[in-house]
Amino acid sequence: MPETAAGPTESAPPRPATSGATIQLEDLSKSYPGSPAPAVDEVSMDIKAGETVILVGPSGCGKSTTLKMINRLIEPTSGRIRINDEDVTDMDPVKLRRKIGYAIQSSGLFPHMTVAENIALVPKMTGWSKSGVKDRVEEMLDLVGLDPREFHGRYPRQLSGGQQQRVGVARALAADPPVLLMDEPFGAVDPITRDHLQDELIRLQHELHKTIVFVTHDFDEAIKLGDRIAVLRERSHIAQFDTPEAILTNPTDDFVSGFVGAGAALKRLNLTRVRDVGIADFPTVTVEDPLQSIFNKLRDGQHNELLMLDRRNRPYKWLRRGDLMRAKGSLARAGQLVHDTVTRDATLHDALEAVLTDSGGRVAVTGRRGEFIGVVDMHTLMNSVQELLEADRLAAMEHEHDLEHLRAHRTEHELEGGGSGL
Amino acid sequence: MNFWEYLGTRHQQLLTDTYQHASAVFQCMVIATVLGVLIGVVSYRSGWGGSLAITSTSAVLTIPSLAAIGLLIPLVGLGVPPTVIILTLYGLLPIVRNCIVGLRGVDPSLVDAAKGIGMSRTRRLFKVELPLAWPPILTGIRVSTQMLMGIAAIAAYASGPGLGNEIFRGLASLGSANAINQVLAGTIGIVILALLFDAAYVLLGRLTISRGIRA
Numbered sequence: 001m002p003e004t005a006a007g008p009t010e011s012a013p014p015r016p017a018t019s020g021a022t023i024q025l026e027d028l029s030k031s032y033p034g035s036p037a038p039a040v041d042e043v044s045m046d047i048k049a050g051e052t053v054i055l056v057g058p059s060g061c062g063k064s065t066t067l068k069m070i071n072r073l074i075e076p077t078s079g080r081i082r083i084n085d086e087d088v089t090d091m092d093p094v095k096l097r098r099k100i101g102y103a104i105q106s107s108g109l110f111p112h113m114t115v116a117e118n119i120a121l122v123p124k125m126t127g128w129s130k131s132g133v134k135d136r137v138e139e140m141l142d143l144v145g146l147d148p149r150e151f152h153g154r155y156p157r158q159l160s161g162g163q164q165q166r167v168g169v170a171r172a173l174a175a176d177p178p179v180l181l182m183d184e185p186f187g188a189v190d191p192i193t194r195d196h197l198q199d200e201l202i203r204l205q206h207e208l209h210k211t212i213v214f215v216t217h218d219f220d221e222a223i224k225l226g227d228r229i230a231v232l233r234e235r236s237h238i239a240q241f242d243t244p245e246a247i248l249t250n251p252t253d254d255f256v257s258g259f260v261g262a263g264a265a266l267k268r269l270n271l272t273r274v275r276d277v278g279i280a281d282f283p284t285v286t287v288e289d290p291l292q293s294i295f296n297k298l299r300d301g302q303h304n305e306l307l308m309l310d311r312r313n314r315p316y317k318w319l320r321r322g323d324l325m326r327a328k329g330s331l332a333r334a335g336q337l338v339h340d341t342v343t344r345d346a347t348l349h350d351a352l353e354a355v356l357t358d359s360g361g362r363v364a365v366t367g368r369r370g371e372f373i374g375v376v377d378m379h380t381l382m383n384s385v386q387e388l389l390e391a392d393r394l395a396a397m398e399h400e401h402d403l404e405h406l407r408a409h410r411t412e413h414e415l416e417g418g419g420s421g422l
Numbered sequence: 423m424n425f426w427e428y429l430g431t432r433h434q435q436l437l438t439d440t441y442q443h444a445s446a447v448f449q450c451m452v453i454a455t456v457l458g459v460l461i462g463v464v465s466y467r468s469g470w471g472g473s474l475a476i477t478s479t480s481a482v483l484t485i486p487s488l489a490a491i492g493l494l495i496p497l498v499g500l501g502v503p504p505t506v507i508i509l510t511l512y513g514l515l516p517i518v519r520n521c522i523v524g525l526r527g528v529d530p531s532l533v534d535a536a537k538g539i540g541m542s543r544t545r546r547l548f549k550v551e552l553p554l555a556w557p558p559i560l561t562g563i564r565v566s567t568q569m570l571m572g573i574a575a576i577a578a579y580a581s582g583p584g585l586g587n588e589i590f591r592g593l594a595s596l597g598s599a600n601a602i603n604q605v606l607a608g609t610i611g612i613v614i615l616a617l618l619f620d621a622a623y624v625l626l627g628r629l630t631i632s633r634g635i636r637a
Contacts, residue, residue, distance in 0.1 A: 073537055098540035108535030112553045112632035122539050155634030171539065181538075 020050035020211030021084040021178035023070065028079035030065055040065050041235040042079065049084075049178075050209040054222040057232030057239075057259070063215045066236050067181055070213060071100045083179060098126050101172030101180035101210070105187045107164040109156040115141070115167050116152045122175040140170040143207075145200060162193035166200070173208070182214040186221070198224055199345060219259060223248070223270050224347065231256050244271055250396040268388060269349040274342055277384040279365050279374035282307050287316065291331060295324060307364060308335065313371040315341055315364040341366045344373065348385065351376050428603040436588070440611050443584030446577070447570045447619070450506055454513030454570075455563055461514070462521025462559075463547065472522045479515040487512065487573045491580050505574070505582035512573050513566040520562030524555030557631050564623045571616040575608065585611045 025045040031038035040062040047053050055063040068074040070081060072093040080089045088096050109118050116137045123133045141148040144166040156164055165185060172180055186194045198221065205212060216222055222229045223244045230241040233255055240252045248268055251257035260267070283303045285294050287310055298306060298321050308317040317335040327334035340354040341364045354363035355378050362377035429436065461479075465471035487508060494504040528551050536546045552559075578586030585608040592604030 071538060073534065094540050094542045096540075097538060100540075102535070102538035104531060104535055104538065106531060108531055108538070110532060110536070110550055110554075112635045114634070121541075125540060125545070155632070157634060 018176050018178050019209035020048075022049045022082075023047040023179060023211060023213065024080075024082040024085075025066075025070070026080040026082070028066065028069055028081065029077050030062075030069060030074060031077050038077070038235060040069070040076075041237060043236045043238065045230065045238070045241065047211060047213065049211055052205055052212040052214060052225055052227045054226035054229045055213065055215045055232055056217065056219055056222040056229055057236075058234075059217055061232045061234050062236035063217075063232050064183055066232075067183055067213055067215045070179075071097045071102060071181055073097075098122060098175060099177050099179070101175075101177040103165075103168045103172040103180070103182045103185045105184045107156070107161075107168035107185075109164055109167055109171070111156050113155075114152070115146075115154050115156070115159070118156070118167060119171045119174050121171065126175050128175075136174060140174050141167075143173070143204065144170045146170075160193075161189045162197060165189060165193075165197055169201070169204070173204075173210070178211060180210045180212045182212060184216055185214075187216070187218075194221075201225060202345065219261060220267065220270065223267055231259055245392055245395065246399060249392040250399055266349070268392065269352060269385065270347045272348045272384070272388060273344065274346050274348065274351050274365055274376060275344040277348065277376065278380050279344075279376060280380065282362075282364075282375045284309050284372065285319070286313075287311060287331075294319070294331070298324065305360070307338075307372065307375070309372055312369075315366065315372050318360060336360075338364055341370070342376070343367070348381060352381055355381060425603050425606060428600060429607065432607070436585075436607055436611065439583075439585045439587055439608075440615065443571075443574055443586075443612065444615050444619075446505060446509065446583055447567065447574050447615075450509035450570060450574075451513055451563065451567055453506070454510045454566060455517055457510065458514050458517030458562070458566075459521050459552075459559065461518050462525060463552075466522045466525040472526070476515075476519050476522060479518045482511050483515050487576050488579060491576055495580050500581040502582065504580045505577035505584075508577065509570050509574060513570050516562040516565040516569070517559065518562075520558040520565075521555065524558035525551055527558070528554045553632060554635065557627070557635065557637075560623065560627055560631070564620065567619050567623070568616055571612050571619070575612060585615075 023045075024047070025043055027042045027044055028040060029038050029042050030040040043066055045053075055066060057063050065074055069076045072081075072088075075093075076089070080087055082088065083099075109115075110121075113121075119137045119140050120133045123136050128136065137152070138148040141151055146163060146166055151159070151163070151167075156167070159167065168185065169182075172182075186197050189197065202225065214222075214225060226244055228241060228243055229247055231239045231247065233239045239259075240247055240256045245268075247256065248260060248271075251260055283297065283305075284307045285297060287308060294306070294308075297303070298319065304321055306319045307315055308319055310316040315338040317337055319335040323334040323336075324331075336359075340357060342351050342354055343366055351363055355361055355376065362375045364375050365373045367373050461475050465475040490511075491504050491508050494507060498504050498507065532550060532554070533546065536550045541549065574582075574584050575586035575589055577584060578590045588604045588608030588611070592601045592606075592608065595601045595604075
């Protein structure tokens, strides 16, 4: 097997982790005997190393088939696949698949094996040492946010849907493959869990820089996760392959804009994270502060409102100037409990949601362990959204301009070359 | 002589017969299991192959066992050979059928996942498909064993080993003093053996079926 750079076949697991590889699909087609039209028709796609590419399209458009041709679960009828510039179209598929992580809907965990056994499968097959495999299992569980001691020996049926999916991702990544294929991995879990899993995947990808090809029919998921999105129409024809921003602001045709759906401006909010906008400071007190000093701080006149933190520095209550009076000096009754907080990785969409629900028009931002970092208010959000949309518009105009230029150039070229391109 | 006295005087012979009965059934079950699973593994993927395997093994079952053993005597002689052949053939059907049903019942998305993470055809079969199909296969083995316990008694007709000898001897001398005792001893012996085997299978299931898929 021709190994790529630091292959995962050594007995000791290589660290730091292998990052992504490039993937090129060249005129990839799949036709099934007995059906006149191909299921996938000459797809060409260049995927950069470390990039997350989402294939999105209506059901039956061949996106899953395209994905499965990359690890040759479905053998292409014609065309080539290159991974890291190495032609893998005729390579032994079993060996190929061990270098490509694969995660599917409903997790695909083997019910008769424990969590640890499931995760250990690929490293074992690729010949890692026993202790290497064992360490790796713990590491992977940790990576996907499951406590190794607790989950190690459990069977898949003893896990919730979201936990199963995490283990599925851990198994896919266990042998440290440069490429990860995900076939609607979050399609079967409830919306709240799906949201969490998506956030986790973003975090993982931040650390690992794998090349991820991800299939979904949910455009919002595509926007949230993708560096680039390929919108596919029937037979896997690429309608548009571009960044989420470009697709939202400048869909190439009616099919794409139809698929993007209404509210592109609102969806734009999913693309920006809280850490990208100004997180403002906010005056705080802690529950341990003496009552008098809290009084004084409120009466000082500088702040109308204070945020009270609990013992572990987590947002606890909003206190307004009148609150203490009304509660007759009892801290326990005064103020309004903090209902919702967002992390720095939350999207502006989530932040806006939280701000709108809160009567005060602001939301507390917290760090990894829930500790207070700052606040985001309505005003900041509005401003940044306006800036974003403005920037998008400019980018779109530029893009349009480039396209025009390109088209003019091409026509010129074709006129000269006698239309050899057709 | 009452039944207990009969047991007391003949226990040596009875124990030998019981042992031989159990041993014949056990050995034929091992052969039938290996063959049955093999047939199942080879045929479950193709639609007609599976049907052919199930139909032909169930065709064997429709032949009355007494007739089958009688027909075998001119071909293979008396004693052990016809016994082994008959028991193995009759034991095949439940195993083949349950093996095919079990293997076909494995969630296709799991097979897909197994392929997708780079398991070869054989590894998939031994690590994923057979372990998942094992509970129904084990049920087939249990059913087969119960059936063979009874059929093994017929083997005595061809001078085969086992408790059938007691039964046939008793039936041949009906009216004599010990006839009923002989038939009873043989029958009860078979029932007890069947129960013991069944208990062993329950234990085997406990030991070999993964906790993750145990009902």
